[in-house]
Amino acid sequence: MMKLYFVMLFLFVFPAQNIFANESSESINSLDSSFELLTSKSFSDKTKAIEAISESGHPSALGILSSLLDGKLYYGKKDKKIVKIEKIDSKIFKTFDPLNNDSLGEKKKRELRKVGINNKLRGLLNEKIAKLTIFSEDKKTRLQATRNILKNLNPSSVEIIRNAVKQESDADVRELMQICIYAADAQSNDREIKLNAIRSLSGSLYPEIGILLDKLNTEQLAKSEKDTELLEALDESIESTKLKKGFYKQIENIFFGLSLGSVLLLAAVGLAITFGVMGVINMAHGEMLMLGAYTTFVIQQLMPNAIEYSLFIAIPAAFIFTGLVGIGIERGVIRYLYGRPLETLLATFGLSLILQQAVRSIFSPLNRSVITPDWMSGSYEFNPALSLTYNRMYIVLFALLVLFALLWLLKKTSFGLQMRAVTQNRNMAKAMGIRTNWVDSLTFGLGSGIAGVGGVALSQLTNVGPNLGQAYIVDSFMVVVFGGVGNLWGTFFGAMTLGIANKFMEPFTGAVFAKILVLIFIILFIQKYPRGMFALKGRAAES
Amino acid sequence: MKHKPIIFRLLETDKGGRYFLAVILALMVIVPFCNLVVPETSAFHMSTYVVTLVGKYLTYALLAISLDLVWGYLGILSLGHGAFFGLGGYAMGMYLMRQIGDRGVYGHPVLPDFMVFLNYKELPWFWHGFDMFWFAFIMIFFVPGLLAFVFGWLAFRSRVTGVYLSIITQALTYALMLAFFRNNFGFGGNNGLTDFKDILGFDLQSDATRVALFICSGLAVILGYLICKFIVQSRLGSLVTAIRDSEGRVRALGYRDEYIKLFVFVVAAMLAGLAGALYVPQVGIINPGEFSPINSIEMVIWVAIGGRGTLYGAALGAVVVNFAKTYFTAAAPEVWLFMLGGLFVFVTLFLPKGIVGAVKNFASKSGKKIEPDANKANVG
């Protein structure tokens, strides 16, 4: 209730200072004249109109300005009457009276002309809208309003903030408002206020503050009489802002690295398992990723009205489908080649060519677009310097989930026990009555299935095309080489290390060169650890 | 026996090799004759296109022989052999680029067209010297050899073997491909090097030059075959196959297996470089696609199909597969990848010793006496 009261107070008291009258009839008149100015071609006329509307105190002022900003304000070519429109299709618009939202019927597009704005006006509009919304009931709106004011800081808007901050109850909004005020104070002529403001701005992450501090710094440096205390304060603030930004940049890098690492983990873990258990490198493993991604595409085609849930169906579908393909490959080809790992490598490479060409023939060689559900799009903003996208966050979580599921499978189930037994000593396992054939098939199916699931995740990050698998296969090999086999944690650390290393080098070297460096690093790394970071030692390594 | 020329001693027990060299020599006579002497109206005339095509196959044959030395004898499945082929090709390409001189589109006296286009102010340091043929000729062997030496020294010293080594060789050629695709790497980016004009002053488009290049390719194949044959027939060759079969025993006998591997690897890389250098003037272009991992792995299938560990079998495989490729990519491009993929599976499952192995097997089953393998000769 208090807030509402202040809103009323603001709307009625504040405009009273202006030359425009505070009576409602007069404000309507003034809006008429403003509307006339809006139809003018001159941007300075439009500026005047926006100023006038915002200060008119008219209940529809906010709506009008927002419509203008969104490009929904039009006027008749003939009667020059301003209308608000809603598109029906590209030719016909519904029109409304901007003052009271009464419908004015449908009009053809060519009868109307848009009220054009430029960037400067857009800034002005943002500021004016901010002023009108700073007392909104909704915290988000208030934050957004304050944010917009910070973007185009000027004395009048700062005055609003100074008033608003007094009655602001929310700590987040108050903090942002305080930053606005400090930003204004930093440009004050009063040295004490200025100094205090600059010190208070230390470590603020808003890009505007960074620019402001830099500007003040060059101003100070340009002066003939240097105020050392002020300069020191500036330096300190700039430094701490930079430091903090750098810190968040690193966090962002780590996050990107982790998400790339998660993709690599999903791609490589199946490879590592099959290599560990069967000593076989599956060159068609990348194609399992691709098949998983295409499964997602097909599922989405089958249920176009339930895209939000499509992934929950695609994940098990991809797992089962690619798993079956994997078992088929094992039964059809690989089991005839045991003990000949290099031949297996060639045969599976041949299979990868066939699978790629099959997909090309069935789905066309062009990329297919897989839709990202709403709940996975967008990003979460932690602070102005750090916002993380949801799809990557989900992929990190998903990869961890898969990893733990696998760990559970290996440690707690009898199939896992048999798999580990075959990894360590195939002959002994056989002698103990483990059906190694059966373990091999299921292992291969499992590895392929995980890759398929990885393909579902990948379809949310990149284009789905026949060459999808090729793009990740070399990296997956590197993960296996780096992490060693027979140890899931090795694969995990391998994937994450490579992911993060890639992302950390990118800003310095560019993406391609970063990749080259990682490859060279691995070639050197394998010198020291020919069997990977987490290799088995002693007798286990011999066989 | 001791005083016979070395060629005879090499081929004494190598019946397949004798046939192989005879075929190459015959080609070197017949092809130029059919192209230059037989009139165009005759049914026996061979177009320059065909001469170049067969010449290209010959360079592939040399490449396959060098890969067979590494895979068939030493037992290292190199999935990055294309890297050496590509480097040799680039060395030759750089020479040919410099030969263009001021006849390029931009007419710059020193800088090749792509450098002018990319605003290079001066020639990068690694392009110096390539205006001289002798220098380029050395580099054709030196650059692939050096890469093989450094890479091999690192890999063999730390005993990287088996699939690990295969994957690392693939990473090597993949890294090179990424690097050469970059414009600022100084090798023309993804367009590579092309628009060559002449070689040693001879017009690359003329029939006579094409035939000369063809003959050079034939000679290179013969030379490469004899070099490889000399290696595999020596005691070093016995050691090479011994390493393939039981590395630990070779080491326990006191041999530095890494040096032996390194020697073979470097020789093979140099021969691959030579193959690349002969390939480029005949096809008229070299681009980073030559470094793509799929190219290198395709070479492996040539060797596998022909029959690894026989040298001439590898050459045969290269020609057969590439002939099929030329035919099918023109007639039914969709089918080709299915076929190639199918070949990989078929050969590994049903023809583990390739065509040559199958023929030998057939011959021995039908009761004919077959010659002993190279490494079983020389007894007593």
Place this chain on the structure above:
Amino acid sequence: MAITNVNEPSALHLPDESILYLDGVTVSFDGFKAINNLSLYVNKNELRSIIGPNGAGKTTMMDIITGKTRPDEGRVIFDDMTDLTVTSEADIANLGIGRKFQKPTVFENHTVFENLKLALEGRRKVFENLFFKLTEEDKDRIHEVLEIIALQEYLSREAGELSHGQKQWLEIGMLLMQNPKLLLVDEPVAGMTKQESEHTAELLTKLAEKHSVVVVEHDMEFVRSLANRVTVLHQGSVLAEGSMDSVQNNQKVIEVYLGEQ
């Protein structure tokens, strides 16, 4: 010829009659100590048997001597004061240590003759081998060894076609070609018939006349037939040492082999 106390503090140089000295060697795999502070002397021209239950560290000890495995601690001193723990495998072989592996390891795709030819003493460099020519002495030497290992009739057979016992002999023959000072022989009679075993015992005894020989074996009868000094390894260190009889009556050895009673 008496073996010095194995726990003697590290000597700076070997007693004249010794050829190999393991000094406080320890190696562990993932926390498991395969060899635990092992010290051991082997004398010149001695035929030494090493026995011990499974996992006692016998093969690991051989791996350490030949440089295949590097110990975490300790030294291995050979003949001329060379520390083998910092010498490469190939150099160790060329110093004069030959090894027969537990599993017979010969070049199965090479003939018996080629196998021996590759084992010929000297000429280990790459280019020496590229331009190698077999001399008359080489041939004589090969035939000499062929006679010792009784494979004269098999010289042009592929080694892969030989019987298990013949492969073991061929491997020993290859060691002989190297003319080593010390032969390490891992389970030479595994899978051999009684007759073959006897021949092998004769062979090894004869070899010990000119070379030092260390034999690792499970077959107690065979070890007894060698009639030499025996070292018992247990959990990576020496449990007992002495003649076969004394070792067999050693209470500790009995416990280890038969379990505590």
